[in-house]
Amino acid sequence: MQTEHIPVCNMDLFDENLKHFWISDLNGLLPKFPFLEYPHTHNFYTILFIEQAQGEINIDNKRILVNEAKVIIIKPHCINTININNKANGMIICFHEAFFSLRFNNNILNLFTFLNLESKPFIRISENQLNRLKIFLNLLKEEYILQKTEAKKVIRSYLNILLFELERIYKPVGTINYKTPRQHKVQSFEKLIGLHFISKKLPSDYAELLNISPNYLNKLCKETTGMTAGDLIRKRITIEAQRLILYTHNSINEIADKLGFENTSYFITFFKKQTGNSPEQFRKLEK
DSSP states (O other): OOOTTOOEEOGGGTOTTOSSEEEEESTTHHHHOGGGGSOBEESSEEEEEEEEOOEEEEETTEEEEESSSEEEEEOTTOOEEEEEOTTOEEEEEEEOHHHHHTTSSSOGGGGOGGGSTTSOSEEEOOHHHHHHHHHHHHHHHHHHHHOOTTHHHHHHHHHHHHHHHHHHHHSOTTOOOOOOHHHHHHHHHHHHHHHHTTTOOSHHHHHHHHTSOHHHHHHHHHHHHSSOHHHHHHHHHHHHHHHHHHHOOOOHHHHHHHTTOSSHHHHHHHHHHHHSSOHHHHHHHHO
16 A cells, blocks of 8 residues: 555644553544544554444554444554544553553563454454453553653553453463464564664674575565564664663663663664654653
8 A cells, every 4th residue: 555645643643742652532532633534644552442333443444343342453554544423432542662661671562462463453342341441441541641650650550451451352361373484583583683682783683693684584574563674673772772761870871882882972863763852851751
């Protein structure tokens, strides 16, 4: 599908003060945010928890009818439209992978099969399952609205529980998740990134370890994740940089050195390109 004229929506379209997480009721969603009705894409996860609604959601030309209790997952970079009635019951959450991953030593989002690019974009849920999900959604919403001490950490924790609850519904105990050889290769690549991202920052470094060409590695990554091999490496470096900035008292110079950058100015340029903020700005904004 051609995407040249498809707008890329940022989370601050929901609230200019937002950067990483948003939660809201579905009731009256489209009158507030009419751009959702038209083809658009974004670089964050969107999950709609449908209790009662009428309409349809289109994700990468896949039409999903909204006429029963469902959870609908819109992954980053998917082209989508949302057309539901104004009195829909349910909730919507949006979050950046970087926001979630700050809580963990490794990118635990890889554990959730329903978030994989190749997984179907919806989950049918029973009344009991919906009621259980609503417990955590209400806790998330309360924490988001009240913004008490350490609210972001609490939101990440509730979000983690919510995602595991969805994984239990999507993949019940005893089911086997079969991966294609290509998916296994990309998973191996991501594990190698976790081990070597400080010393190896080029796709060619990892292609050599995997005994494949850089072009083929890039093709596998694009097909499996929607991102290039270089994107995945930069994403991992950025997540680690954010952790060090937020959770240590290290200077920016020290962090640049820990991450294997030859000089601090290059690290600052890299970080700003990836996040939109300098390391110092990020530290002030997120503290």
